[in-house]
Amino acid sequence: MKDVDHTSDPSPLSPPASVRAELPAIASVVTATFLFGVTFGAVAGAAGISTPAALVMSLTTFGGAAQMGAASVIAAGGGVGSAILTGSLLNLRYLPMAIAAMGAYGGSRWRRGAYAQLLGDETWALSRRPDGSYDRRLLLLSGSAAYVLWFAGTALGALSVGFAGDVSRWGLDMVSPAIFLALLWKQLGEPRTRVVAAVAAVLALALVPVAPPGVPVAVASCACLIGFVK
Amino acid sequence: MTGEWILVAALGVIAIAIRAAGPLLLGDWKPSHRAQRTLRMVAPAILTALVVLQLFTTGQDYRFDARLAGLAAAVVTLVLRASLMVTVVSAVLATVLTRALLGQY
Numbered sequence: 001m002k003d004v005d006h007t008s009d010p011s012p013l014s015p016p017a018s019v020r021a022e023l024p025a026i027a028s029v030v031t032a033t034f035l036f037g038v039t040f041g042a043v044a045g046a047a048g049i050s051t052p053a054a055l056v057m058s059l060t061t062f063g064g065a066a067q068m069g070a071a072s073v074i075a076a077g078g079g080v081g082s083a084i085l086t087g088s089l090l091n092l093r094y095l096p097m098a099i100a101a102m103g104a105y106g107g108s109r110w111r112r113g114a115y116a117q118l119l120g121d122e123t124w125a126l127s128r129r130p131d132g133s134y135d136r137r138l139l140l141l142s143g144s145a146a147y148v149l150w151f152a153g154t155a156l157g158a159l160s161v162g163f164a165g166d167v168s169r170w171g172l173d174m175v176s177p178a179i180f181l182a183l184l185w186k187q188l189g190e191p192r193t194r195v196v197a198a199v200a201a202v203l204a205l206a207l208v209p210v211a212p213p214g215v216p217v218a219v220a221s222c223a224c225l226i227g228f229v230k
Numbered sequence: 231m232t233g234e235w236i237l238v239a240a241l242g243v244i245a246i247a248i249r250a251a252g253p254l255l256l257g258d259w260k261p262s263h264r265a266q267r268t269l270r271m272v273a274p275a276i277l278t279a280l281v282v283l284q285l286f287t288t289g290q291d292y293r294f295d296a297r298l299a300g301l302a303a304a305v306v307t308l309v310l311r312a313s314l315m316v317t318v319v320s321a322v323l324a325t326v327l328t329r330a331l332l333g334q335y
Contacts, residue, residue, distance in 0.1 A: 016298035048231040053238050060242025065280075070241060080233040088244045093276050099252035100269040109257045121280070125273055132270030138320035141296040169335070171326035174300040177284040178321035181301070184277040185308045196271045197278040204279035208287050227271035228264050 019137050022126065029122040032175045033146045036064045037153020038160070039172050043068060045161030047075035058154040062120065062147060064176070066090040069213055081132045089214025094223055097124055118143030120150075125183035152176035192226065199223040296332060299323035 019026075037058065039167035044054040045046060049071060061067055070087035074080075098116040105112040118139065123146050188194055200223040207216040261269060285297050303324035307317040329335060 016289055020241070025314050026255050028318060031315070032318060049234050049237075050231065053231075053234040057238045057241060060238065061245040066241065066245065070237065074231065074237075079236045083237055084240045084244070087241045088248070091245050091248050094245075094249045095251055096269070096272045097276070099256065099275060100272045102253040102256070103261075105253065109254050112253035116249040116253050117246060119249055122277075125277060128273055132266065171300070171322040171329070174321045174325045175318055177281050177297070178300065178304045178318045179314065180277045180281045180284070181304050182308060182314050182317045184274060184281060187274045187277075193271065193274050197274045200275040200278040201282045204283055205286065205292075208283065208292070209290050213290075215285060217276060217279045221272060221276050223275040223278075224268050226273035227268035230264075 018135060019141060022138055022142075025126055025137075026123075026145060029126055029142060029151045029179065030145045032179050033120070033122065033154040034149040035172055035175055036068075037150045038157035039153075040064060040067050040071065041154040041157020041159070042161050043075065043157075044154075045158045046069045047071045048180075049074065052156075053156040054154055054158045055151065058151050061091070062117070062150060063087075063091050063094070064150070065108075065121075066214075086213050089212065089218060092218040093121075093215065093221055094119055094175070096224065101127070101134045101139060102138045104139060106136065115140065118147060120146050120184065122146070122179050125180070128187075145188065196223045196226050199226065296328035296334065298326050299328035 014058055041054055045051065058066055066087040069090045070083040073083040073086050102112050102116065102118065105115040120143060123142035126142055127135045129135055146185065184197070188197060200220040203223060204216040204220040207219055266322040285301055286292055286294060300321040304317050305318045
């Protein structure tokens, strides 16, 4: 298919059109979210976390990496305290992510805080426009869809413990990095962004052996400060 | 599991607080040009960190394994400008096939 240049097109695109254009991407992201949910449900069940607890966690925490991290700590015989710490550190990245997206939400600060609860890695990255602003409709629509399917996936996974087996067996451990890489790929055009990405990669990898899970990503997010340098 | 509801409650409350903190505390703050550029760099920084950790580490160890084949497949599809689903499926299949070839099943 030939790429068409829309930049000189004067006709105003209605917001729903931007959502329609992204429907295939939304479908990919929520499908992946569903599969990740199945994986989490199975891992949580195998770790001895009851199905109601896993389901409530998916409704309140709504963070794949955090929930998986916490469940892994429990599965490895760790305590509740270290599971909470691990999961919460893995969620720290939502602080700068919510700040980056909050301008798009509109409304009172309470409303914006409520909308931010729908933030997820993939849907947030998907809703980012080329100029760095965020598409409100995409944030809310893909966020809601991901929320529902994350819950449904958790339910299926929790109920099918014992059938699913190891995550890596089905290659499901590649779903998340493949999506992140694809979303990142589109953002690497600017030289400064490539520097930020390189610094973030080095920071994260350097900290892995010495810092607790979650800290490497949180520290690597500080690479964004390169954007503040003149 | 004992204490699972403490885990669920604490994780949930902290997660909600983290997501709400920026919008609630910063309110109507209008970022400067440089601040906006900094915020724009948050996504690539976090995505890169997540990708390299998910691909090259297991727990707190570096591990280079069949995931490299998945990465290679994903990069090929991205260079060819394939859709997101094609990238994901290619990465998964390449990883699964490589694990099968390495006799890891």
